[in-house]
């Protein structure tokens with residue numbers, strides 16, 4: 001124990017020269033160096049994992065933002081679409097998408113022949129594998145919107161089928177075609193040929209960001225937009241319920257409630273609630289909101305209510321922490337000039353705690369935005385073929401999904417094209433989460449006050 | 452109590468402003484103030500002295516019921532201001548605190564502008580009818596707080612940006628802005644340098660014409676300089692209370708004597 005310093009009475013140093021490092025110091029320095037190295041190693045590992053994750057997500061998901069399209073002129077045959085020839089809209093509507101398919105296939109075949117591509121596929125039916133099943137609906141809608149088009153040749157831009165899209169993105173390989181009954185090598189030859197002359201083209205696909213989900217067999221058509229709206233409505237519910245309830249509860253508990261066994265119990269249970277698995281909130285929501293209160297299934301309103309339950313503890317805990325962080329001297333000062341308890345809280349304490357409360361709320365919202373498990377139980381996952389809702393009420397009450405639930409749903413589907421879309425959805429979800437967290441950090445920086 | 456008339460050094464013979472009878476304060480099981488009886492005069496300065504932990508702050512906080520904010524704290528006995536029991540059920544502590552201002556040991560300006568610091572009290576008590584009146588109150592209070600000249604050009608700068616001494620004078624100005632009748636000061640100079648301390652002491656002396664000032668201090672010199680009456684607390688008891696000149700020159704109790712000569716504390 002050389003450095004357990006006894007008062008050094010003599011003039012001369014007790015130990016050796018300062019220029020020689022003694023064994024003890026050496027050991028201590030070595031330990032310090034080791035510790036720093038562990039730290040650096042830990043952080044480096046973290047960064048490597050993060051990079052791997054980022055590359056995996058981007059590598060797998062970026063493809064979803066591009067889509068292959070086939071542009072061909074389609075002859076809208078009057079004898080098929082309007083047999084009576086009087087352009088009666090009701091008669092035109094009677095022609096289903098089955099009536100349009102042959103026209104489209106014929107148009108594609110014509111494009112192939114015009115391009116001079118050698119192919120054993122001579123029948124227009126053979127072209128079916130190239131075009132998305134959504135093409136017929138697209139043409140039909142155009143004709144219904146404007147019956148004057150009948151009899152003309154109109155240029156359409158169709159989604160290519162997911163196999164063609166996969167071929168252009170390198171997901172579909174010629175060697176594996178034997179096992180794929182949806183497309184043959186001859187089709188791919190045609191695609192190669194059409195690609196050269198620009199009929200088949202891969203471009204940015206805004207429908208992925210703004211569109212609705214599609215059925216299992218039309219991966220090329222699916223988008224995350226409608227479930228994004230579902231998430232938005234849920235977040236609105238969470239914000240408008242969890243923020244006021246959470247803040248009011250925290251203010252009461254922190255500033256007004258007597259400190260006794262009951263408030264202690266409540267406090268402990270709020271912390272416990274924060275640790276309850278989210279699926280438990282899901283089944284609670286199912287039992288209370290759907291089975292007991294008969295709110296509609298799969299509705300963002302119910303999802304929002306469930307997520308509110310889940311977010312409340314987070315908001316309460318962070319709000320209380322930021323209220324606690326306001327120095328008591330500020331409260332004393334306000335009470336000292338004759339402010340009431342409520343005035344001291346609302347005029348002084350709350351404004352000082354606001355940045356912390358906001359940060360906590362945004363982080364709570366971000367958590368809720370990424371939550372999937374409780375949504376499974378209230379039916380917000382699955383193929384929900386809705387269009388964007390028309391208004392707030394419809395948005396809250398009509399069935400919808402949410403971004404993470406949509407991603408989960410896509411990942412479950414068989415078509416490999418959906419796998420890519422799941423990764424693409426994750427990119428969009430992460431963009432939202434990262435921007436919310438950035439906003440939280442910025443708010444905290446901007447409004448942080450020293451006193 | 453002590454017969455102040457006999458000692459004959461008092462500046463102005465005043466009526467009693469605050470009278471405390473058999474005051475007991477408990478923090479849970481701790482008996483912090485034991486049976487204190489004291490009469491504090493109007494328009495004079497009373498100093499509370501005593502060793503750390505003897506209960507000076509506790510007793511001071513009884514006078515504006517700041518102890519109400521401490522859950523475990525319990526006050527017994529009577530405290531009357533102008534003959535009215537302030538612990539009566541009908542008394543709203545908020546109204547009481549507008550009448551009994553307080554300056555805390557640590558300067559605690561609101562993290563708002565200098566102007567808003569002063570204007571806050573008058574605003575919530577409705578003392579000003581319009582902006583012009585409020586401006587006037589702010590200026591008057593800042594002048595009373597001996598800080599007007601330093602801050603008049605930056606009334607909208609944050610109060611927390613001032614130096615410690617300026618902050619404390621700002622807090623004093625804030626306390627007088629609501630026109631209280633009693634001003635309680637808990638070690639107002641403990642964070643201040645000698646120059647700021649002198650300014651605050653001068654200020655206290657001026658405040659005496661209008662208010663009853665009660666000041667807690669650890670500095671004997673300060674107590675001797677600013678106060679007319681001094682109360683010495685020890686272990687929760689009020690040991691001696693009398694004219695400042697008498698307490699410092701001729702204390703009756705030997706505990707007082709040991710304390711002021713530096714033997715206990």
Ligand SMILES: Nc1ncnc2c1ncn2[C@@H]1O[C@H](COP(=O)(O)OP(=O)(O)OP(=O)(O)O)[C@@H](O)[C@H]1O
Pocket residue numbers: 478481483501502503504505506507508509510521523
């Ligand atoms: N909030 C509280 N809870 C429990 N006990 C307290 C509390 N405040 C003060 N006390 C106790 O009451 C007694 C008196 O404290 P008080 O603060 O009044 O002393 P003081 O004379 O002002 O001391 P100082 O000169 O150090 O400020 C002390 O024993 C203290 O421990």
Ligand SMILES: [Mg+2]
Pocket residue numbers: 507508509637
């Ligand atoms: Mg004290």
